[in-house]
Amino acid sequence: MNxxxxxxxxxxxxxxxxxxxxxxxxxxxxxKDHAERRRQHVxxxxxxxxxxxxxxxxxxxxxxxxVLLSATPAQRKAVENDAFALLPKLxxxxxxxxxxxxxxxxxxxxxxxxxxSRSAVRRCxxxxxxxxxxxxxxxxxxxxxxxxxxxxxxxxxMLALGSFPDPEVxxxxxxxxxxxxxxxxxxxxxxxxxxxxxxxxxxxxLALALESRDEQGARRGRLAAEALGLVGATDSVEVxxxxxxxxxxxxxxxxxxxxxxxxxxTSIIVLGDQxxxxxxxxxxxxxxxxxxxxxxxxxxxxxxxxxxxNIEVARAAANALHRCGRPGQRVIRLSTIPVAREVQAxxxxxxxx
Amino acid sequence: xxxxxxxxxxVDIRELVxxxxxxxxxxxxxVNDGAAAVDACREHKPDLAVLDxxxxxxxxxxxxxxxxxxxxxVGIPVILLTARAQETDVETGFDSGADDYITKPFSPxxxxxxxxxxxxxxx
Numbered sequence: 001m002n003x004x005x006x007x008x009x010x011x012x013x014x015x016x017x018x019x020x021x022x023x024x025x026x027x028x029x030x031x032k033d034h035a036e037r038r039r040q041h042v043x044x045x046x047x048x049x050x051x052x053x054x055x056x057x058x059x060x061x062x063x064x065x066x067v068l069l070s071a072t073p074a075q076r077k078a079v080e081n082d083a084f085a086l087l088p089k090l091x092x093x094x095x096x097x098x099x100x101x102x103x104x105x106x107x108x109x110x111x112x113x114x115x116x117s118r119s120a121v122r123r124c125x126x127x128x129x130x131x132x133x134x135x136x137x138x139x140x141x142x143x144x145x146x147x148x149x150x151x152x153x154x155x156x157x158m159l160a161l162g163s164f165p166d167p168e169v170x171x172x173x174x175x176x177x178x179x180x181x182x183x184x185x186x187x188x189x190x191x192x193x194x195x196x197x198x199x200x201x202x203x204x205x206l207a208l209a210l211e212s213r214d215e216q217g218a219r220r221g222r223l224a225a226e227a228l229g230l231v232g233a234t235d236s237v238e239v240x241x242x243x244x245x246x247x248x249x250x251x252x253x254x255x256x257x258x259x260x261x262x263x264x265x266t267s268i269i270v271l272g273d274q275x276x277x278x279x280x281x282x283x284x285x286x287x288x289x290x291x292x293x294x295x296x297x298x299x300x301x302x303x304x305x306x307x308x309x310n311i312e313v314a315r316a317a318a319n320a321l322h323r324c325g326r327p328g329q330r331v332i333r334l335s336t337i338p339v340a341r342e343v344q345a346x347x348x349x350x351x352x353x
Numbered sequence: 354x355x356x357x358x359x360x361x362x363x364v365d366i367r368e369l370v371x372x373x374x375x376x377x378x379x380x381x382x383x384v385n386d387g388a389a390a391v392d393a394c395r396e397h398k399p400d401l402a403v404l405d406x407x408x409x410x411x412x413x414x415x416x417x418x419x420x421x422x423x424x425x426x427v428g429i430p431v432i433l434l435t436a437r438a439q440e441t442d443v444e445t446g447f448d449s450g451a452d453d454y455i456t457k458p459f460s461p462x463x464x465x466x467x468x469x470x471x472x473x474x475x476x
Contacts, residue, residue, distance in 0.1 A: 051368065051369055051372040051373075054369060055376075055462065055465075085365050086365045086369065088458060089363070089365055089369070089458050089459075090459075090460070091459060091460055092462075093460075
């Protein structure tokens with residue numbers, strides 16, 4: 001009997017416990033939904049003001065600016081995340097004014113504070129926001145982010161540093177990307193935003209890599225070469241061409257790609273020499289680079305590799321010839337080689353009807 | 354007033370372009386990918402389309418090709434929105450039949466001016 005009563009009480013307690021937990025969950029959901037509805041309600045009016053600030057004209061902007069500066073904490077909270085997401089997509093005055101509003105709302109202080117949080121997500125948010133606001137005084141905080149214990153935070157810091165066109169930043173970013181290859185894409189994305197300001201430092205590192213020849217130096221050199229091509233550093237052609245002589249193949253390919261991206265016809269001869277390289281990857285990269293330059297002078301060189309033993313090299317040569325204007329397209333049209341026919345077929349498919 | 358199609362998978366940009374162009378009195382049809390843009394062109398026959406290049410599924414470039422190959426849509430002026438890193442795509446975009454392009458990050462005021470100019474030219 002006693003055992004049965006104990007079992008009954010235990011069952012009742014269990015059921016009651018489950019009910020309480022379910023009620024708590026439902027209540028919590030309702031409260032959150034209510035808070036979100038309130039946020040959306042507040043947001044809709046304030047967000048229009050943010051959009052006016054970001055896209056309006058003359059007096060509209062001044063009015064929106066004044067309204068946002070006097071926004072209540074609830075109004076600020078309702079749009080702050082979205083405003084930080086919008087800011088990097090704007091440029092000119094719109095960006096400047098919205099940035100001023102976010103600074104006036106204390107965005108910089110909170111972002112800096114977030115970078116010391118124990119949560120990786122909050123640190124990412126902090127780094128992202130510091131990058132968006134691009135305050136020179138917070139540069140070192142972001143540089144420290146490159147050594148963060150979590151990859152995702154290091155990645156965010158790398159991307160955020162693209163807002164700082166500063167040679168010292170470029171050097172630290174290059175060090176970090178050379179030490180951790182999976183940061184390469186983020187490094188290049190940031191360098192692309194920094195632009196030509198990065199070129200002198202990158203060029204020096206490429207020259208150093210050519211002298212040092214160690215593995216770490218070669219990685220830095222490869223990244224520097226890629227970045228120089230990306231930012232269009234045409235005054236770096238000489239050092240990039242030096243990278244084609246007696247260097248490891250990956251390094252050589254990075255220099256070839258960069259020369260192709262720079263697109264100067266003066267590089268045609270050195271790139272043409274690489275079409276005889278024993279490594280098909282080097283030959284393919286050279287053919288692609290010649291295609292990017294797209295000059296009629298390259299037609300003869302490319303025609304010679306149209307029948308390369310390696311199909312990828314031949315295909316790259318055919319595509320490159322197609323980019324070399326009428327003389328190259330004529331070669332493709334008259335050729336019976338399968339890769340040339342393939343390029344012709346693809347071209348006619350892409351052409352508007 | 355014109356009917357303008359805006360296709361961008363980035364909700365912030367879509368909202369901003371939509372807001373800016375609607376304040377100029379235009380009617381906006383907003384979608385978030387290339388396939389939806391083509392469908393919206395067929396359904397709403399917009400006077401102009403603003404297409405992002407990089408969109409999930411069908412890209413803006415592919416959408417232009419479809420638009421230009423359809424006799425009913427071929428005359429719609431198209432402005433491409435492209436990230437700076439994709440500027441090489443602009444050449445392809447013009448080859449495919451785009452009428453203008455704007456690089457991101459962009460100024461909504463500049464976009465509005467280009468839209469107005471293109472609408473005036475196409476009328």
